[in-house]
Structures are given as C-alpha cells and as structure tokens.
Amino acid sequence: MEQQSNITLPKGSIEKTTTTLNIGPTHPATHGVFQNIMEVDGERVVSTEQTVGYIHRAFEKLAERRPLYQITPITDRLNYCSSPINNMGWHITCERFLKIDLPKRVDYLRVIIMELSRISDHLICNSIVGVDTGAYTGFLYVMQYRELIYEIYEEVCGSRLTTNIGRIGGFERNFTNTAFTKLEKFLNEYPGVLREFEKLFTRNRIFMERTQGTGGISAARAMNYGFTGPNLRAAGVDYDVRVQQPYSSYQDFDFKVPVGTTGDNYDRFLVRNAEMWESISIIKQAYQKIQEFKGADAEIYHADVPEYYLPKKEDVYTKMEALIWHFKIIMGEIDLPKGQIYSAVEGGNGELGFYLVSDGGRTPFRLHFRRPCFIYYQAFEELIKGGMLSDAVVTLSSLNLIAGELDA
Amino acid sequence: MRPVRFNLNPKEAEIADAISMGKAPDGVPGDGFFATQLSSVVGLARKNSLWPLPFATSCCGIEFMATMASHYDLSRFGSERVGFSPRQCDLLMVMGTIAKKMAPVLRQVYLQMAEPRWVIAVGACASSGGIFDTYSVLQGIDQVIPVDVYVPGCPPRPEAIIDGFMKIQDLVGQESIRRRNSEKYRDLLNSYGIQ
Amino acid sequence: MALTNAYIQEKLVEKFNDQVFQFSTDSGILSFESAAENNLKVLQFLYEEASLGFTFLTDLCGVNYPDNKGAELVVVYHLHNFIENIRIRFSIGVPVAKPDVFTATKLFESANWMERETYDFFGVNFIGHPNLKRILNVDEMDYFPLRKEFPLEDQTRIDKDDEMFGRG
Numbered sequence: 001m002e003q004q005s006n007i008t009l010p011k012g013s014i015e016k017t018t019t020t021l022n023i024g025p026t027h028p029a030t031h032g033v034f035q036n037i038m039e040v041d042g043e044r045v046v047s048t049e050q051t052v053g054y055i056h057r058a059f060e061k062l063a064e065r066r067p068l069y070q071i072t073p074i075t076d077r078l079n080y081c082s083s084p085i086n087n088m089g090w091h092i093t094c095e096r097f098l099k100i101d102l103p104k105r106v107d108y109l110r111v112i113i114m115e116l117s118r119i120s121d122h123l124i125c126n127s128i129v130g131v132d133t134g135a136y137t138g139f140l141y142v143m144q145y146r147e148l149i150y151e152i153y154e155e156v157c158g159s160r161l162t163t164n165i166g167r168i169g170g171f172e173r174n175f176t177n178t179a180f181t182k183l184e185k186f187l188n189e190y191p192g193v194l195r196e197f198e199k200l201f202t203r204n205r206i207f208m209e210r211t212q213g214t215g216g217i218s219a220a221r222a223m224n225y226g227f228t229g230p231n232l233r234a235a236g237v238d239y240d241v242r243v244q245q246p247y248s249s250y251q252d253f254d255f256k257v258p259v260g261t262t263g264d265n266y267d268r269f270l271v272r273n274a275e276m277w278e279s280i281s282i283i284k285q286a287y288q289k290i291q292e293f294k295g296a297d298a299e300i301y302h303a304d305v306p307e308y309y310l311p312k313k314e315d316v317y318t319k320m321e322a323l324i325w326h327f328k329i330i331m332g333e334i335d336l337p338k339g340q341i342y343s344a345v346e347g348g349n350g351e352l353g354f355y356l357v358s359d360g361g362r363t364p365f366r367l368h369f370r371r372p373c374f375i376y377y378q379a380f381e382e383l384i385k386g387g388m389l390s391d392a393v394v395t396l397s398s399l400n401l402i403a404g405e406l407d408a
Numbered sequence: 409m410r411p412v413r414f415n416l417n418p419k420e421a422e423i424a425d426a427i428s429m430g431k432a433p434d435g436v437p438g439d440g441f442f443a444t445q446l447s448s449v450v451g452l453a454r455k456n457s458l459w460p461l462p463f464a465t466s467c468c469g470i471e472f473m474a475t476m477a478s479h480y481d482l483s484r485f486g487s488e489r490v491g492f493s494p495r496q497c498d499l500l501m502v503m504g505t506i507a508k509k510m511a512p513v514l515r516q517v518y519l520q521m522a523e524p525r526w527v528i529a530v531g532a533c534a535s536s537g538g539i540f541d542t543y544s545v546l547q548g549i550d551q552v553i554p555v556d557v558y559v560p561g562c563p564p565r566p567e568a569i570i571d572g573f574m575k576i577q578d579l580v581g582q583e584s585i586r587r588r589n590s591e592k593y594r595d596l597l598n599s600y601g602i603q
Numbered sequence: 604m605a606l607t608n609a610y611i612q613e614k615l616v617e618k619f620n621d622q623v624f625q626f627s628t629d630s631g632i633l634s635f636e637s638a639a640e641n642n643l644k645v646l647q648f649l650y651e652e653a654s655l656g657f658t659f660l661t662d663l664c665g666v667n668y669p670d671n672k673g674a675e676l677v678v679v680y681h682l683h684n685f686i687e688n689i690r691i692r693f694s695i696g697v698p699v700a701k702p703d704v705f706t707a708t709k710l711f712e713s714a715n716w717m718e719r720e721t722y723d724f725f726g727v728n729f730i731g732h733p734n735l736k737r738i739l740n741v742d743e744m745d746y747f748p749l750r751k752e753f754p755l756e757d758q759t760r761i762d763k764d765d766e767m768f769g770r771g
Contacts, residue, residue: 025513026463028492033465033510053739054510055465058542060724061748061755073539080467096630124470143477150474160474161563162467223659223685226713237685244688341630342662342681342692353662355681368664370681378716404466407507407739509741543748543757544740 010386013041021389025054031128032403036380036396043388048381052374056407063367067332068094069168069308071367076162078369079405082121082348084113084153084165089345092247093354094168097341098308105293105300106170107249108286112183113156113165114248114345115279115286119190120149121348122230122272122279125400129269130201132397133210138200145193148186155179169309170302183287191280198273208266215383215395216264225382226375229350231399234271235263241346252289255282265391265398272400307334332362342370349373349400373405433581447585454498454524455580457486458573461497463517465504468531471563472503480566485573494520499576500553505533506546518553519602523588526580527555528572532562554596606654606687608633614655618648632681634692642678642695643705649682649691650710657682657691660707663717665725668696669751675699676725680707697727699750706732724749 009015018039025033033054039046059078063071075090076083088110095102123146127139150160155178157165166172201207217225222235232239238259242250258274260267293300302309306325315322328334336358344353353370376399383399384392421428433452435444460482464472475482476490491497494517506514518527529549532538535558537547549555556579559572587593597603608628615623615635623645625636637645649657662681669675674696682691697704706729707714718729719738726747729735737744746753 025510026492026517032469053737053741054507054513055505056507056509056544056739057505057540058544058748058755062540062542065755077467080470124473140478143474144479147474147477147479160565161471221712224712226660226711239685244685339629340634342632342690343630344661351661353681355662355664355679357666366666368662368666370662370664374716374720375713378713541756541763543753543755545757547757547760547762 008046009041010044010046013044015041018046023393025051031397032401032406034377034401034403034406036392038389038392040389043390045384045387045389045392048384048392050377050380052377052406054407055403059369059408060367063364065363067334067363068336069329070332071364072166073162073164075369076164077404078371078408079121079347079349079352079373079402080162081124081402082117083161083163084117085121085345085347086352087163087165088114088248089343089347089352090354091166091168092345093341093343093356094308095303096343097339097356097358098168098305098337100169100303100305100308102170102248102303103300104249105290105297106302108290109171109175109301110166110248111250111253111286112283112290113153115283116149116152116186118348119276119279120146121400122276125348125398126197126201126269126272129211129265129394129398130207132394133207135200135207138197141193142197145186145190148182148190152179152182152186155182167302167309169305174299174301180287183283187280187284187287194273194276194280202270202273210391211265211269211394211398213262214265214387214391215398216262216267217379217383218263221382222263222379225379227350227379228372228376229347230268230271230275231263231376232350233258234260234267236261241344241351245344247343247345253282253285265394268398335360335362336364344370347372349402349405350376369408371405371408373399373401374408377401377406447583448581450585451581451583455486455577458499458526458576458580459497460487460490460499460501461492461494461517461521462490463500463502463504463514465502465506465510466533468503468534468563471566472501472530472569475566475569480570482570482573485570485577487573494518495522497521498525500525500527501530502527502534502549503530505538505540506549507544508546509544511546511549511552514549515552524580524583526557526576527553528557528559528576529555530559530569530572531564532560534558535560538562552600553602554600606684606689608689611655611689611691614652615645615648619645629692632690632692634694636694636696639695639697639704642680642693643707643710645693646680646682646707646710649693655684656686657684657689659683659685660711660713660717661690663707663714663721665721665727665749666694667725667750671696673698676702676727678704678721678727699726702727703730704728705730708732723747726750 018041021038021040023036025035035051036048038048059074072087072090075086078086123142127142130138153163154160157163217235219236222232238257240257255278258271260271311322311325316326338360340357342355344351350372355368356364357366359365383395433444433448435442462472529535534549537545557572557575559568561568612626622641623635623637627634649655661683664679666677676699677694677696679694704727718732721727722735723737723740
C-alpha cells in the first residue's frame, strides 16, 4: 500500500515514519462496508482516507425505470435500520409533488410508525457504541424491544425489516386491534428498559471517560460539513426538519429537541438517548389523538386519490371505473405532472432529502437521494485527527454510519 | 378468517426427565463402546460447533444481528463464537448485496479460510443479485466463490437463516472425510480459478 | 423582517442583472439558473450577503438533459438558510463536450464528496477539486453510468435469458 504523501509526523513523535493501517471493508469495527486507510504514529491517528462504494447498488439509476410506487422498496434499503422513515419520506415527497392532502388520522398513524422506527435506529446506534466500548449486555437487552417494534410493523405491513410500509395517500390497510395492543404493550414496557439501559451507560465512569472529549466538532465546522440530525444537534445547532418544515402534522405535537454542546461522542449518545424519550412521548400523544376518532372517522386510513391508490378488490370486480384505475396503476400508465421538487424528512441520521425531477413521463426523469450519512462521513478525518486509534473506533460507531445510506 | 396452519406435521420432541437426547449416528453400540464411522464422529463434532464469519454487508446483516440476539439465539446451534478473522472460521455467511467493488474482497476472504470451509449465501442479493439488476451489483456470489447453501428472502426471517444454518449442519455432519482431497472438489475449485 | 422569495429574487437581479435567469417557484422553493462561470460568485453572494445568509449546502447533484444542446449536464445546488428557514435552488448547465465547473469546496466542505459523486455519475469536471476521482463506482470504470445513453443493466451478463424477459 502506497503511503499517503504529505504526511508529517507530529512534534515530539519518537517514530521515524507513520504506519499505514487498513481498517478495511470487512472489519468488526466498521458496521457496514466502508474502508479507512489510516496513517498512525504509534497509537495516534495522523490522517485517514475513506473509501466508500463497496455496496453501491445504483438506486438513482434504478429509480428512473420504475413508477412511483415501485420506488418505495428501493427507499427501504437506504437506511435499513429505520426503513419506515425512508418509505414515509418518499410518500410525502410524492404527495407534495402531486398535491395530495391527507386526512389527519393518516398523518397520526404515520407519526407513530416514524417515531417507532426512529427509536429502533437510535437503539442500534447507542447499543453498538456500547459494544464498541466493550459492553455487550446493553445490546442484548434492547434487541428484545426491537423485536417488539418489528412485530408491530409485521402486523401493519407484513414485513419486519424492509417494510415497504404505506402507500401514496395513506396505508394499505387499517391498523388492526392487535397492532394497537402490541403498541400499548410496547409503550408500557419500553420506558422501563430504556431507563435501565440509560443507567448502564450515562453515569458509568468507564463509558464517560472513553467517550467524553473524543470525536468532537464545533457547530460552525459541523454546519460547513453538511451535518444534520443528531450529530449536528450534539454540536449545538438545533436544526430538526420536523420543527422547521413540519410534515405529516408534526406541528400538532408537543416535543422538545435535545441539543448538545461539544459534539463529542458522549454528547451524541446523550442526544440520541433524549430523542428516544421524546419519541416515546410523541407516540403517546399520537395514540391518544387516534383514539379520539370515533365511528366512521376511525376507519379512514387513506386519502381519496384514485390515480395512485389501488381501489378495493371488491370494487375492482364489480365496478368499471375501479377496474380501469386498477389496470392503469398496475401497468404503470399514469403520467406524472411536469416539474421538480425537493422534499426532506428527519431521518434517523438527519435530513433525508428527495430531489425529484419529472418531465411528464411515467417514471421520474431524475431522482436524487440526499443521504445524510454520505455527507457527514467526509468529516471523519477531522473528528479523529490527533486522537487515539481506539477513540477513532468509538467515533466511527457513534456517527451511526449505515452503509446502505452511504452508497445508495 | 381462515385459520393458518404452519407446521402441518409437527414432530413431538422426545423429552424425558427434562433431557432430550440427540440422534446418534449409525453404528454398533455395546457395553461401554460405540463403533461407528470416523466421518460420522468428526461430522458430529464439527457440526455442533461451527464458527461463523458474518460477512454482513447490508440489510440482511441487521436480520443476522436479530438472529444472534436473545430472541432467536443462533448460539443454541453451537455458533456462540463469531469470528471476524477468516483464518479461524469454518463457515462464511455472506449476508447482503455484494457489489462488483466488493467482489475481490470477498474472494480474498474466502481464499484465506482453511479447509474444511463452507459458504452460506443469505438473502436474495447474495444468492442472485436480488432486486438489483444493475451495472454495479454482482449477480450472485457464486460468480466468484462456490456456495453450499442459499437462503432466499429479502431479508430472510431469522427462522429462515436458522433453517439455512441447520441445512449446513446436515451437510457438515454427512460430509465424507475424503471430500476435500477428491478430484471432484478440485475441479469445482478450478472452475472458480482457485488452486 | 422575514425573508421572502421575492426579496431574494430582487437582490439577485440587482447584483447580477441578466446573468441570473429562469426564476420559478416550484412547490415553494425559488429556483434560478446562471451560466457555469458564475457559480462561485453567486454562491459566495448568497453566503456572505447579510440579509440572505444561505450558509448551508443541503445538496449538490447533477441531472442529464440530453435534449438541451449546449447544456446537457446540469449541476443543481440546494442551499438553506437555517435562521430564516428558507431553501433555494440554483442550477448551472454545461455542455457535455467540455463539462468544466468551478468547485465549491472552498466555501462548503460538504461539497467535496458530493462533487466527486457528480463526477462519478455524469463526468462533470470540477476545476480546483482537491481529489477528483471516482467515489461510488469501481475506479477502473471508463464511462459515466447515470448519463441517459447508458443502460441500467450490466451488459456483460451471459446467464440472463432474454426470451423470458420479452426481449429475445
């Protein structure tokens, strides 16, 4: 391996040259496939060069071939730890583009699903930070509750991980009573578990000493690097797409946005932890609002948009109009309006944006995903420069890099 | 609603005194000895302590994490110790999409493994490229390395991954001692360009 | 005083006269175009002007319009002003024969990899970029895959049966 040029050893170093270390695509420290070729002076990191693209699946080119509802399964595989948020983000982009208004009940159901997936994403990130500092138990405790979240997804859409949940205009079926029973069980049991998980880490001397002061970044640099999401909030900037540009009736909910100060690993852990508490509160509020819908209102689960939402099977077999719409939608013969739109949602890692350009055809002319992980991974070198190698490993996992979102 | 039946012919577990005995290989039992083929004993030992190398690239990797966690525990089957070093592992579990950029890395990891080694392709992307019929995705890892078991699904449920793992255990338990030195195996490796 | 699209448009026309054109408001976001040579001047103006303050680069991507002769490759910048909560979209077109664009990495660090991705997918050459090489595709690839003339599938496959896919 060629040594990177222009690497100067820091003052006071006792080495003659730096050592090149490859934290390669398959490595237990990289949770996903990306490569860091580091130059280290003893234990201190002097510089690093990141290589991504080991799981490039050409989503953007693939999306030019598919009608809108067929793009949802692709968006699943972006940030696969919280696929419902990606799905909902895509549906919200389509609805804004096609100027579809949604009934409130659909919005509240979407909020419940999105906040559940945010909890699921932050749980993985925080427990893996624990695993990387040596504490495997926290991971096993909370995976049990991720199984409960998976059961709720399964009840609604049939699938655990890559959910393809919801449709343009709403959901494919109404939430059953079993789904609400499982949600209640989750809301009863999970806060106790989160409290226990918190107690394991937040005031734990070993964890605090390993994560405080490492991998920090200032707010101005973070903004220049394009950080969004919990990483930016840990650096001190309170930018949250749910508050700035509310979608799916988030303005009806009352929640706080936790903000850190130094942007180091400890702040990121605490911000994600606090966000999970806020998510629990949002889900409780949404559930309460849903229970207030009575009678016929409680049966609404989609908007009335025949060009994009498949009609009921009973109608397809009996009514002519429904049959024609069914045919047109499935054969992909609905023309999109011309225009372009950029719409963003708050994903688990930050602002997940969709830039859709349409020229009036049946499939998008160009679809670009603004992927938060891809943008903030560039800052990795600045975060670990001068630090120890073991801190670099913890920083890598606390940034919550998901390979699917990195490469698209 | 029509009730759904899954396991139509369930096998009753034989549990006596809170102990369930596994099935012994074919052989001649006696008073204080048990005569059987060497390959059965070696197979029995190997299959109940396979050390997997989780080559998790994408979404299937998260389902693998769920399989290793306490709900669907894979360590019941003897694979408590997952290793990330190919020199120490028996079973290469490829989970997730392998892009063309990643294929040489996968091949190098496979070449570093010592015989006997098995490969399980978990998920649609590893088996055949999955939904990604694009210029950058390898259409199935069997283009570069020989595969023993394919587990379909996108992503496969943890039960499916365990089912694939149990099929690998069957293969391991019944493998002949001479297989790795045979002509047929050497021809198989040569067809992949591996000497 | 809250920032409005009309005010931004006014300030831009005032500073650049007719070098900024094609103003439109698609779904609430003001979009405009400019010639490729002016991209850094416009970005710097939007960043430094006190009343505008677009200090966050949300997104940088490319689009290929094969029918627009002379401007087939378009680079689109999405900027965001956090304090006033306004987004803006700015696009520049370059011909495919000489796709040179000045790099925005001095102004925004986040443009580094986004420009590499645009180069990888479309072949837009960013002048002054510290490390312009392919990022997502294999280094040895010799074409730019997201241009409309290239197909999605891998053409070197021999195992796919075209008869079954209706293409035989």
